[in-house]
Amino acid sequence: MSPSLDLSRWREAPKGVGYRRWTIISSGLRHLLRTRLFITLLFMAWTAGFLIAAFGFLLSQSIATGGWLETAATHMGPRVEAVVTAIGGFIVLFPDIIIGGFFTLVFWLHSFLGLGLCLVALTVMVPRLIASDRASNALTIYLSRPLTSADYLLGKLGMIVGVLLLLWTGPLVFGWVLGMLLSPDRDFIVYSFLPFLHALTFNGIALVVLAATALGVSALSRTSSPTVILWMVLWIFAGAVAKFPLAPVWLRRVSFSHNLSEVRMTVFRLDTALADASASLPLLTEQMGDSLRKAALSAQAHDFNGAMMGLGVLTVLSSVVFLRKLRPE
Amino acid sequence: MNLSAADISPPDSPGQTDHRFIVETDRLCKSYGRQQALADVTLQVPPGTIGLLGPNGAGKSTLIKCLLNLTSPTSGSARVLGRDIRVWNRASREKVGYSPELDSHISGMVGCEYVTYCGQLSGMSFRHARQRAHEILDLVGMGQERYRSIDTYSTGMRQRAKLAQALVHDPAVIFLDEPTNGLDPSGRENILRLIGSLRRELGTSVVISSHLLHDIERICDRVIIIAHGRLLEHDSIEALKNRHRRIVELAPAAETGRYLAMLTQAGLEVERLSNGRLRVESASDSIEWVLELMRTHNLPPAEVVTNPNALHELFVRALAIGPNRT
Numbered sequence: 001m002s003p004s005l006d007l008s009r010w011r012e013a014p015k016g017v018g019y020r021r022w023t024i025i026s027s028g029l030r031h032l033l034r035t036r037l038f039i040t041l042l043f044m045a046w047t048a049g050f051l052i053a054a055f056g057f058l059l060s061q062s063i064a065t066g067g068w069l070e071t072a073a074t075h076m077g078p079r080v081e082a083v084v085t086a087i088g089g090f091i092v093l094f095p096d097i098i099i100g101g102f103f104t105l106v107f108w109l110h111s112f113l114g115l116g117l118c119l120v121a122l123t124v125m126v127p128r129l130i131a132s133d134r135a136s137n138a139l140t141i142y143l144s145r146p147l148t149s150a151d152y153l154l155g156k157l158g159m160i161v162g163v164l165l166l167l168w169t170g171p172l173v174f175g176w177v178l179g180m181l182l183s184p185d186r187d188f189i190v191y192s193f194l195p196f197l198h199a200l201t202f203n204g205i206a207l208v209v210l211a212a213t214a215l216g217v218s219a220l221s222r223t224s225s226p227t228v229i230l231w232m233v234l235w236i237f238a239g240a241v242a243k244f245p246l247a248p249v250w251l252r253r254v255s256f257s258h259n260l261s262e263v264r265m266t267v268f269r270l271d272t273a274l275a276d277a278s279a280s281l282p283l284l285t286e287q288m289g290d291s292l293r294k295a296a297l298s299a300q301a302h303d304f305n306g307a308m309m310g311l312g313v314l315t316v317l318s319s320v321v322f323l324r325k326l327r328p329e
Numbered sequence: 330m331n332l333s334a335a336d337i338s339p340p341d342s343p344g345q346t347d348h349r350f351i352v353e354t355d356r357l358c359k360s361y362g363r364q365q366a367l368a369d370v371t372l373q374v375p376p377g378t379i380g381l382l383g384p385n386g387a388g389k390s391t392l393i394k395c396l397l398n399l400t401s402p403t404s405g406s407a408r409v410l411g412r413d414i415r416v417w418n419r420a421s422r423e424k425v426g427y428s429p430e431l432d433s434h435i436s437g438m439v440g441c442e443y444v445t446y447c448g449q450l451s452g453m454s455f456r457h458a459r460q461r462a463h464e465i466l467d468l469v470g471m472g473q474e475r476y477r478s479i480d481t482y483s484t485g486m487r488q489r490a491k492l493a494q495a496l497v498h499d500p501a502v503i504f505l506d507e508p509t510n511g512l513d514p515s516g517r518e519n520i521l522r523l524i525g526s527l528r529r530e531l532g533t534s535v536v537i538s539s540h541l542l543h544d545i546e547r548i549c550d551r552v553i554i555i556a557h558g559r560l561l562e563h564d565s566i567e568a569l570k571n572r573h574r575r576i577v578e579l580a581p582a583a584e585t586g587r588y589l590a591m592l593t594q595a596g597l598e599v600e601r602l603s604n605g606r607l608r609v610e611s612a613s614d615s616i617e618w619v620l621e622l623m624r625t626h627n628l629p630p631a632e633v634v635t636n637p638n639a640l641h642e643l644f645v646r647a648l649a650i651g652p653n654r655t
Contacts, residue, residue, distance in 0.1 A: 010453060012454075020451075133436075136436045138434060146423045151419075
């Protein structure tokens with residue numbers, strides 16, 4: 001006897017390729033969101049986003065006319081009031097140095113946290129990108145559907161972009177936008193915008209490099225352990241070797257974390273902000289000026305071109321690896 | 330040159346599944362280095378349940394992979410459901426399902442989530458995919474196991490999950506590569522019945538690759554035989570049987586000796602089989618002459634089976650043909 005096929009029929013037009021790619025992205029992110037580690041990372045990232053907004057709010061309220069600092073200073077005697085008035089005056093005279101410098105510092109610090117959280121998340125994610133699909137022959141399942149290998153790849157790339165948006169870019173944008181919404185005047189938006197753009201630029205460069213590297217590493221092996229080990233070697237071991245003072249230049253350029261540090265220094269221009277502050281701000285003692293100048297020197301990139309070349313080579317090599325391995329076996 | 334709408338859009342709209350041929354190939358070739366996996370395969374396969382037969386390494390899986398664009402043909406052309414696989418890469422697979430021979434799944438998902446996800450990858454909305462996933466999983470005989478991680482499934486359950494993902498988006502044609510491998514006898518029976526009823530009840534054409542001739546003979550109405558990458562036979566089972574030696578097997582209820590004497594007397598070469606049956610070669614497609622003999626000689630009733638192992642004979646003959654056949 002034949003079984004009775006009591007089925008609903010599906011005769012609708014299939015949804016477009018954008019929907020199918022989004023299905024890959026959202027499914028990957030949903031699986032990641034089920035892990036406790038990722039939720040912890042998410043909590044840390046968005047706490048940092050709120051902190052950016054809070055710092056912006058505190059700065060604006062501290063130094064703006066009629067802000068809480070000025071109000072509090074009136075109750076603390078004429079000397080404190082004079083200092084606070086002087087700081088307020090600095091803002092009026094040097095808004096680019098005070099506001100721009102403050103936000104450059106905040107975004108610079110946030111880039112360490114954002115990048116760090118993303119690297120930890122990618123360590124968990126790397127085996128799930130391509131390696132596990134190759135191990136279980138899932139590529140055949142994907143590519144026997146109305147999807148091409150480019151769609152599959154874009155889906156996986158979207159997963160990495162999603163992680164970076166959730167852990168880095170999202171909190172950064174949120175923190176800045178909220179901080180600006182709460183700021184008392186337009187100066188804060190105008191003078192923090194450039195540091196914000198610098199932060200986004202660095203974020204974009206890191207995104208391209210990390211996405212390509214993660215996909216390349218994930219495509220190299222079929223099992224989880226070698227994939228994670230290779231990722232850790234590239235991230236931690238190569239990073240540690242690059243920090244060794246006697247390490248040759250070419251060896252330093254192998255480490256993407258070292259190269260990203262160089263790029264960070266160039267993109268954020270923290271050295272310029274510090275040098276400008278030491279040269280322009282009055283009332284600084286000689287010692288404070290020297291300290292700022294020394295800090296500016298140490299925040300200077302030494303091998304930006306080499307670092308960019310290193311990142312470029314890594315990105316190209318990784319892309320070659322995952323493009324070659326993408327066809328189903 | 331002006332292009333008409335028919336030139337720039339797929340030849341059929343979604344939902345329209347009436348095609349004269351589900352698969353058309355024209356001198357399709359596939360080489361791996363110096364080894365030729367497919368050589369000038371030209372086919373026009375009408376809708377139905379089609380068995381794809383051939384020894385190991387004959388090129389069955391390669392043919393299916395070429396039709397799905399999982400591997401690029403070296404030369405020649407192919408159309409699936411009227412769509413050229415090169416021109417309409419994605420669209421050619423919209424109404425096609427595939428259950429590969431190798432264990433293939435997306436790890437880290439539970440069964441129903443996996444089948445739903447596959448439906449979504451074919452363009453179904455989550456709601457429709459979810460509903461169809463549960464219905465198909467019921468159909469392939471998966472109960473509460475559907476809520477377990479697919480990584481923990483036995484071979485048989487994975488085979489069912491593979492079939493479910495191939496069917497979830499209500500395809501017009503499905504390619505099944507050894508779909509009963511690893512199934513226990515009752516599971517195999519259920520799956521074969523299901524496959525056999527797909528065309529009849531849903532209108533879904535099936536191309537099933539298997540080396541189990543009995544299964545193919547039971548559920549298929551057409552057969553394609555491939556060996557050494559070449560197409561050897563493609564016809565309906567009925568026609569193939571008739572084209573080959575017309576064998577009749579008789580299983581008399583009693584008086585086997587009289588049957589033997591009667592057949593020998595009629596000038597036929599009779600072979601007595603170990604199971605007690607009598608095997609003779611018939612001169613015609615009809616078995617009227619046997620019934621006439623039984624009536625004339627007043628013989629007891631007998632089971633009469635025509636061309637009992639025709640497919641097997643055909644297959645063995647195909648195996649005997651060398652790789653250089655032209």
